[in-house]
Amino acid sequence: MVASPTGHVLISPDKFKGSLSASQAADHLAAGLARHRPEIPLVTLPVADGGDGTAEAAIAAGFERRTARVAGPTGEPVEAVYAVRGDTAVVELAEASGLHRLPGGRPQPMTASSLGTGQLVLAAVRGGARKIVLGLGGSSCTDGGAGMIQALGARLLDAKGHQLPPGGAALRLLHALDLRGFNDLANLEIVVASDVDNPLLGREGAAAVYAPQKGAGRDGVKTLEAGLRRWADLAEAATRRPARDRPGAGAAGGVGFAAMTFLGARVEPGIGYLLDLLGFTRRLADARLVITGEGSLDAQTLRGKAPVGVARAAARANVPVVAVCGRRTLTGEQLRRARISAAYPLTDLEPDVERCISAAGPLLERLTFAIAEEWL
Numbered sequence: 001m002v003a004s005p006t007g008h009v010l011i012s013p014d015k016f017k018g019s020l021s022a023s024q025a026a027d028h029l030a031a032g033l034a035r036h037r038p039e040i041p042l043v044t045l046p047v048a049d050g051g052d053g054t055a056e057a058a059i060a061a062g063f064e065r066r067t068a069r070v071a072g073p074t075g076e077p078v079e080a081v082y083a084v085r086g087d088t089a090v091v092e093l094a095e096a097s098g099l100h101r102l103p104g105g106r107p108q109p110m111t112a113s114s115l116g117t118g119q120l121v122l123a124a125v126r127g128g129a130r131k132i133v134l135g136l137g138g139s140s141c142t143d144g145g146a147g148m149i150q151a152l153g154a155r156l157l158d159a160k161g162h163q164l165p166p167g168g169a170a171l172r173l174l175h176a177l178d179l180r181g182f183n184d185l186a187n188l189e190i191v192v193a194s195d196v197d198n199p200l201l202g203r204e205g206a207a208a209v210y211a212p213q214k215g216a217g218r219d220g221v222k223t224l225e226a227g228l229r230r231w232a233d234l235a236e237a238a239t240r241r242p243a244r245d246r247p248g249a250g251a252a253g254g255v256g257f258a259a260m261t262f263l264g265a266r267v268e269p270g271i272g273y274l275l276d277l278l279g280f281t282r283r284l285a286d287a288r289l290v291i292t293g294e295g296s297l298d299a300q301t302l303r304g305k306a307p308v309g310v311a312r313a314a315a316r317a318n319v320p321v322v323a324v325c326g327r328r329t330l331t332g333e334q335l336r337r338a339r340i341s342a343a344y345p346l347t348d349l350e351p352d353v354e355r356c357i358s359a360a361g362p363l364l365e366r367l368t369f370a371i372a373e374e375w376l
Contacts, residue, residue, distance in 0.1 A: 006288065007041075007286040007287050007288040008040065008041035008042060008043050008286065008287055008288065009033060009040055009041070009042050009043070009287065009288060009289045009290075009291060009376070010043050010045060010283055010284060010287045010289070010290045010291070010314075010319075011026045011029045011030055011033075011042060011043065011044045011045070011290075011291045012026070012044075012045045012046065012047045012280065012290060012291070012292050012310050013025040013026055013029065013046065013047070013291070013292055013293040013294065013306075013307075013324065014046075014047055014048060014049065014053070014292070014293065014294040014305070014306035014307065015048070015052060015053045015294065015295070016293075016294065016295040016325075016326055016360050017052070017294075017295045018295065018357055019295065019326065019356075019357050019358075019360035019361075020360050020361060020364075021046070021053055021056060022046030022047060022048060022053045022056065022057055022060075023044075023046045023053075023056055023057075023060050024361065025046070025293065025324075025360075025361075025364060026044040026045070026046045026060075027044070028360075028361040028362075028364040028365050029044075029291055029324065029364055029365070029368060030042050030044050031365055032364065032365030032366065032367070032368030032369070033368045033371070033372060033376075035365075035368075036368055036369055036372040036373075036376075037372050037376050040288075040376060043283050043287070044060070045060070045061060045278060045279075045280060045283050046060045046061075047271065047274065047275065047278065047280070047292070047306050047309075047310060048135070048270075048271075048274060048306060049137065049193075049194075049195045049270035049271040049274065049304070049305055049306045049309065050092075050135035050136050050137045050192075050193040050194045050195060050270030050271075050274065051092075051094060051135065051136075051137020051138045051195075051270075052092070052094045052098060052100070052137065052138040053092075054090060054092040054094075054135035054137070054193070054270075054274065055081050055082050055083045055090050055091070055092040055095055055135070056081070056083075057274070057278060058083035058085075058090040058274075058277070058278065059081075059083050061277075061278040061279060062085065062279075063083035063084060063085040063090060064083065064084045064085065065081060065083060066081070066082055066083070066084055066123075066124075066127065067079050067080065067081050067082075068080055068082065068119065068120055068123035068124075070096045070115075070116035070117075070119035070120050070123070071096070071113070071115045071116040071119060072096065072097070072101040072102075072103075072116055073096075073097045073098070073101050073102055073108065073112040073113055073114075073116070073140040073141055074102065074103060074108050074111065074112060074113075075113070075115075075166065076103060078095075078096065078101055078116065080095040080096045080116065080120050081095050082095065082120055082123070082124055084124070084127065084128075084129065087128060087129055087130040087131060088129065088130075088131045088132075088133065088277075089124035089125075089127070089129035089131070089132050089133070090133045090135065090277070091117070091120050091121055091124055091132055091133065091134050091135065092135040093114065093117045093134065093135060093136050093137070093138070093139055093252050093255060094135075094137060094138035094139065095120065096114075096116030096117045096119065096120045097112070097113070097114045097115075097116050097117045097139055097140055097141055097147070097252075097255075098138040098139065098140055099138055099139070099140045099214070100138070101116075101140065102140050107140070107214055107215025107216075108140065108167070108215070109141075109142060109168075109211055109214045109215040109216035109220055109224070110167050110168065110169035110216070110220060110223065110224070111165070111166055111167035111169065111170075112140040112141035112142075112143070112166075112167055112168075112214070113141055113143055113146075113147035113166035113167055114139070114141050114143055114145055114146070114147035114148040114252070114253070114255050114258075115147035115148065115150060115151050115166060116147075116151075117134075117145075117147070117148045117151070117255065118147065118148035118149065118150065118151025118152050119151045121134070121148070121151070121152070121185075122151060122152065122183075125185065125188065129188070130187070130188055130189065131188065131189040131190075131191070132185075132188060132189070132190050132191070133191045133193055133273075133274075133277065134190060134191065134192050134193065134255075134259060134265065135193045135194070135270065135274075136192055136193070136194040136196070136248075136251040136252035136255055136256055136259075136270075137194065137195070137196070137251075137252065137270070138252075139210075139214075139252035139253045139255065140214055140253075141167065141168065141214075141252075141253045141255075142168040142206055142207055142210065142211045142214060142216070142224045142228070142253035142254065143166070143167055143168040143171065143227075143253060143254065144168065144171065144200065144206070144227070144228045144231040144232070144235075144253065144254030144255070144257055144258060145252075145253075145254055145255035145256070145257055145258020145259060145262075146164075146168075146171060146231055146258065147166055147167075148255055148258055148259075149182070149258050149262050152182055152183045152184070152185070152262075153179075153181040153182040153183050154177060154178065154179050154181070154182045154262075155177070155178035155179075155181070156171075156174055156177060156178075157174075157175055157176045157177070157178060158173045158174070158175050159173070159175040161176075168207070168211075168223075168224045168227045168228065168253065168254075169220075169223050169224060169227055170227065171227030171228065171230055171231045172223065172226050172227045172230055174227075174230050174231060174234055176234070177234050177235065177238045179238060182262075184262060184263065184264075185263055186264075188263075190259060190263045190264065190265035190266075191265065191266055191267075191268055191273065192248060192251065192256055192259050192260070192265045192266070192267045192268065193268055193269075193270040193273050193274055194248050194251040194252070194256060194267060194268075194269075194270050195269060195270040195271060195303065195304040195305060196248060196250060196251040196252075196256070197247040197248055198210075198247075198248070198249070198250030198251065199244060199245045199246065199247070199249050199250050200228055200232055200243075200244040200245070200249040200250050200254050200256075200257045201225065201228060201229055201232065201244055201245075201250075204250070205225070205228070205250050206224075206228060206249075206250035206251075206253050206254040206257075207221050207224040207225040207228055208221060208225065209250070210250070210253060211224050211253070214253070228254055231254075232244045232257065235257075235258070235261050235262070236261060239261050239262055241260065241261045241262075241264070243257050243260040243261045244257060246260060246267070247267065248260075248267035251267075269304055269309075270304070270309075271304060271305065271306045271308070271309030271310070272304075272309055272313075275309060275310070275313055280310070280313055281313065281317075284313070284314060284317050284319060285317075287314075287317075287319050288319070288376075289319065289320055289321075289322065289375050289376065290310060290311075290314045290319055290320070290321045290322075291321075291322055291323070291324065291371065292306065292307045292310040292311065292321060292322075292323050292324075292340075293307055293323045293324035293325050294306060294307055294323075294325060295325065295326045295327075296325060296326055296327050296328075296329070297323060297325040297327070297328040297329065297330050297335075297343055297345070298327075298328075298329045298330060299329070299330075301330065301338070302330070302334065302338060307323050307325075307338075307340065308338045308339075308340075311323075311338055311339040311340045312338075312339055314339070315339040320341045320375070321339060321340050321341060322340065322341055322342045322343070322344065322371060322375060323335075323340050323342070323343045323344070324343075324344045324345075324346075324364060324367055324371075325343060325344070325345050325346070326345065326346050326347070326353075326356050326357070326360065327345050327346070327347050327353070327356070328343050328345040328347075330343070342374070342375075344367045344370060344371060346360060346363045346364070346367065348367075349363050349366055349367065350363055
């Protein structure tokens with residue numbers, strides 16, 4: 001497969017966090033290109049790497065939208081979306097337990113729970129799913145996935161036999177696991193889609209690296225680390241599945257660990273697996289150009305984020321890739337190594353970052369003029 005000089009343009013951005021969903025970004029890019037090059041066919045396929053927007057990307061690719069009422073990260077009910085095609089369900093942790101689900105946006109790093117994620121998995125199973133693709137990213141909690149496991153019927157008990165309250169801090173008091181009512185989903189295939197390769201514990205673990213981003217201070221990080229260590233000791237003893245040191249165990253505050261330990265999940269790189277699931281290669285056939293992007297092209301992008309995954313997949317088909325973004329800190333050489341031929345930041349048009357965030361859609365449409373002139 002090679003780029004076609006007369007083929008379509010494939011528009012496959014990720015979200016612009018805080019501004020646009022991936023679908024909205026794709027729509028604005030398509031609208032701009034349609035004005036500048038109306039004769040060129042356009043195909044939109046929003047993408048995600050397992051974090052916010054994963055379920056919506058699946059729906060845009062043809063999956064059926066379903067909803068379930070589940071517990072948010074602090075226990076309040078939320079209406080969460082998941083996606084279904086055949087017997088495969090795409091469940092996005094952020095839909096139930098994400099940062100954007102925190103009431104008033106106030107961080108609750110010690111008590112936020114993944115309970116709703118487990119409830120969303122159960123809703124998909126009760127709807128007939130035999131394969132669960134669990135997208136991990138955008139988590140508000142550092143509970144090691146304990147809440148998710150409680151939703152599946154496990155009881156986490158303190159020394160007096162009382163159930164633990166929600167959140168990672170309470171795990172320090174964990175004395176025993178009662179798995180008699182636990183639904184281990186043994187007959188299901190569970191795939192964790194995540195771009196995070198951190199272990200559960202230690203300097204690169206869930207608490208040390210990610211809890212500060214969720215509002216935890218130094219003492220809070222120590223408390224959460226101690227809770228996760230206690231959780232890991234009892235969970236691994238109960239299941240005989242050591243997973244604390246496996247890549248991805250630290251994903252989503254340790255939900256990756258619980259999925260591997262209790263559900264026998266396998267971990268797949270988020271963007272690569274999801275591109276296959278969404279049918280990216282099929283839509284790439286006969287393309288002349290791919291446009292991808294996200295809010296910030298920076299060092300994190302190079303660690304397996306969506307634009308790099310899109311670029312590498314397109315490179316295998318010899319189709320050039322350009323990226324749009326809110327801002328860019330990557331050098332030209334870094335972009336080339338990532339197989340991105342050019343980058344177009346909104347800050348080239350509008351140096352005011354706040355304006356870039358509030359007017360990202362119209363600015364993206366303006367950016368397409370340069371892309372059309374230089375690539376089409």
